Amino acid sequence: MSSNNRSHKAELVIERLGKKLNRQIVGSLAACVHCGMCTDSCHYVLANPDDPTYAPAYKADKIRKVFKKHYDWTGKVLPDWVGAKSLYTDEELEELRDIVFGKCTNCRRCSINCPMGVDFATFNRMTRGLLVNVGIMPEGVAVVSKDQWEIGNQMGVLKEDYIDTVEWMSDELVDEVNDPKAAIPIDKEDAKVVYSINPREVKYDPRTIADAAKIFYAAGEDWTMPSEGWDMTNFGLFSGDDDLGGAVGRRLYEKVEQLDGKKLVISECGHGYRSTRCEAQNWGQTDVNFKMESSVETMLDYIKEGRIKVDKAKNDSSYTYHDSCNFARSCGMTEEPRELLNLVVDDFREMYPNRGENYCCTGGGGAMSMSEYTPQRLKSAKVKADQLAATGAKFVVTSCHNCVDGLSDLIKHYKLDMEVTQLVNLVADALIIEEKVPVVEEVAPVEVPAEAVEEAPAEVLNGYSFLVTDDEPDMVVFLSTVLEDNGATVFKAHNGDEAMDIARKEKIDLMTLDIHMPGKSGREVFEEFRNDDDLKDVPICIITGRPELRSLIYDRPVPPPEGYMDKPVSEDDLIKNMKKILKVRS
Amino acid sequence: MSDTLNINNSVVDLVKGDYTDMEIESIVYYAQNDLKLGSGFGNAISMRGGPSIQDELNKFGEAETTDVVVTAGGELKTRHILHAVGPKFQEEYLSDKLKKTIHNCLKKAEEKGIKTIAFPPMGCGFYGVALEVSADIMFKTFEEYLSGDTSIEKIVICLNDNREFIPFHERLNKNS
Numbered sequence A: 001m002s003s004n005n006r007s008h009k010a011e012l013v014i015e016r017l018g019k020k021l022n023r024q025i026v027g028s029l030a031a032c033v034h035c036g037m038c039t040d041s042c043h044y045v046l047a048n049p050d051d052p053t054y055a056p057a058y059k060a061d062k063i064r065k066v067f068k069k070h071y072d073w074t075g076k077v078l079p080d081w082v083g084a085k086s087l088y089t090d091e092e093l094e095e096l097r098d099i100v101f102g103k104c105t106n107c108r109r110c111s112i113n114c115p116m117g118v119d120f121a122t123f124n125r126m127t128r129g130l131l132v133n134v135g136i137m138p139e140g141v142a143v144v145s146k147d148q149w150e151i152g153n154q155m156g157v158l159k160e161d162y163i164d165t166v167e168w169m170s171d172e173l174v175d176e177v178n179d180p181k182a183a184i185p186i187d188k189e190d191a192k193v194v195y196s197i198n199p200r201e202v203k204y205d206p207r208t209i210a211d212a213a214k215i216f217y218a219a220g221e222d223w224t225m226p227s228e229g230w231d232m233t234n235f236g237l238f239s240g241d242d243d244l245g246g247a248v249g250r251r252l253y254e255k256v257e258q259l260d261g262k263k264l265v266i267s268e269c270g271h272g273y274r275s276t277r278c279e280a281q282n283w284g285q286t287d288v289n290f291k292m293e294s295s296v297e298t299m300l301d302y303i304k305e306g307r308i309k310v311d312k313a314k315n316d317s318s319y320t321y322h323d324s325c326n327f328a329r330s331c332g333m334t335e336e337p338r339e340l341l342n343l344v345v346d347d348f349r350e351m352y353p354n355r356g357e358n359y360c361c362t363g364g365g366g367a368m369s370m371s372e373y374t375p376q377r378l379k380s381a382k383v384k385a386d387q388l389a390a391t392g393a394k395f396v397v398t399s400c401h402n403c404v405d406g407l408s409d410l411i412k413h414y415k416l417d418m419e420v421t422q423l424v425n426l427v428a429d430a431l432i433i434e435e436k437v438p439v440v441e442e443v444a445p446v447e448v449p450a451e452a453v454e455e456a457p458a459e460v461l462n463g464y465s466f467l468v469t470d471d472e473p474d475m476v477v478f479l480s481t482v483l484e485d486n487g488a489t490v491f492k493a494h495n496g497d498e499a500m501d502i503a504r505k506e507k508i509d510l511m512t513l514d515i516h517m518p519g520k521s522g523r524e525v526f527e528e529f530r531n532d533d534d535l536k537d538v539p540i541c542i543i544t545g546r547p548e549l550r551s552l553i554y555d556r557p558v559p560p561p562e563g564y565m566d567k568p569v570s571e572d573d574l575i576k577n578m579k580k581i582l583k584v585r586s
Numbered sequence B: 001m002s003d004t005l006n007i008n009n010s011v012v013d014l015v016k017g018d019y020t021d022m023e024i025e026s027i028v029y030y031a032q033n034d035l036k037l038g039s040g041f042g043n044a045i046s047m048r049g050g051p052s053i054q055d056e057l058n059k060f061g062e063a064e065t066t067d068v069v070v071t072a073g074g075e076l077k078t079r080h081i082l083h084a085v086g087p088k089f090q091e092e093y094l095s096d097k098l099k100k101t102i103h104n105c106l107k108k109a110e111e112k113g114i115k116t117i118a119f120p121p122m123g124c125g126f127y128g129v130a131l132e133v134s135a136d137i138m139f140k141t142f143e144e145y146l147s148g149d150t151s152i153e154k155i156v157i158c159l160n161d162n163r164e165f166i167p168f169h170e171r172l173n174k175n176s
């Protein structure tokens, strides 16, 4: 405690608040007339109509009172009248943390609905930064921030794992299109396009890398992926840490400059696009000498310019589009994704409200990494679930990896009959590529026995032992059958205790694990494996739709799972994921 | 402008790269009080070095700020890891504690007969110490320590990128 009875951290927060005040922030802090017009624009309020503590103006006042007390003349002259109040203890800072991280996704929907121009999301973000600066933040925010500061990406993906995944996707694509020219170029200098991605793609969704590569290949693009500085996401936007934001941006920009790339293309990610394209130059006090665009624009141009051909009949389901808050509301990217979507699907159904007025996926602002607030996040997702259900579509398309996770969680929670996908997947699925037929010398026909004509199934998992753990018998049958059909030996467990017993007796190369099981939960089984000297190295792929999974990925009480998949699981995705985890190349 | 500084019979070098993947006798990890490796470089150390490092750390339990404990490098390309519990997030008396932590790393290395050490920019990034402040404290501590009688031959400061490298480079060249 300092002499005025204020804790060291509270003192630092107040001091730094003064340094963060600029015209925009002061305007927002001073202008609120408490008219309440923003109240119903917030998804937290809609889910908690009887709880005033969720109202944007109420949350804002928790920060505003400190500003009034220390930096505004009204607080000096009429402190009681304007509600000026200081901060004294670390407990008060922790309460503030639970508001700015736990009760707001920084979606900016209230900001655009305020007639006085109050941008609450901006000073909510600033307050997050003040708390992070003194070490007060949710555990997941700390884990992810440290990864991005030190490893250079939000998910702690090591360079060798990134390269391995990109090379693996490259090999698969070369095989698929039967053309060595389809290989993904890494660190190619002077390329027209440098492609940056979200670490989630490397870790849990490599198909998006392969799909993007297929599109670049089909367009005949001169492109590359950097070996370092490839993460276009930026946790600084979420944590409010401008220094992190600047450091991440500069790392990415530096790599493009080092490769002498002409254009940086940012894969589909709302906050990644906003940070990289619009904010990080300011945070990092730097300029860039190359063009930057979203992959949505790149794909759209390819179709419009005739560089790729698509057949929308290949995407024959029904689709709606979710506008990411950062992509649409903050960056105005509302028409390009719709134009592209209409070029690759027939049945597009608009969601209401949409574009700048759309509701948050409720996983924004880094909420996916803050597992302590999961129940209130999912509760606040009711309005989004209603919006989705009203479209009647089978797929919700979004141009944001964060939204993919946020929407997946709420779809499971509200039991909607819907899947999430991205434009890159739909464009790749709709592509028309003429397969290269290898030139073979004519040879005399040889008589082949009839039974040998049918191609033998490639048993890619031959020699590997799996433990499938799930309480749903149908799921156990489905997973085991697919794995066995691909040559694997499969042990089956229907609950956690059975899984532990089998794992102790048999040699297991990989376990698939459901989270929600009666008795010992999947989470307990997972932690028991990780804390057991004999089992801690067994790779685990969580197969679930439960949001509890996020805390294993972000809080990391023990090393995170090697893979995860959302139910329902397709045969193709299951094998792809198993091969990735086991590093099996076909 | 040089990337190397000679102090008495020892040398301090600046390099760019990932120090958890470096072939060197020892590395310093900026540890937490609970000695859990956690994320960031800790994640790289446990992923590349294997579980034996955390197992060894668990035997120490907790540590005080400025303490340094030593483990083997597991499957890393380094033989020893100096887990240094440095000050964090603008805590009180930060400069003094940071200086003491760095000094303790050198002392502990010397006790263990270690001659070469790779340091990250101590306290920078996540824990919020400004690069210029860290560079100044690191160089001052090295100068004081290495000017005396020491068996430490070489210190490498390993920086991730130009943003980190430039302030350290400027500070090094202010001295030479």
Ligand code: SF4
Residues within 6 Å of the ligand: A031, A032, A033, A034, A035, A036, A037, A038, A039, A056, A057, A113, A114, A115, A116, A117, A118
């Ligand atoms: S933030 Fe704007 S809309 Fe909300 S209460 Fe204040 S003045 Fe009204």
Ligand code: SF4
Residues within 6 Å of the ligand: A041, A042, A043, A044, A055, A056, A059, A103, A104, A105, A106, A107, A108, A109, A110, A111, A120, A121
């Ligand atoms: S920014 Fe979004 S989540 Fe935060 S208070 Fe405003 S409407 Fe609610």
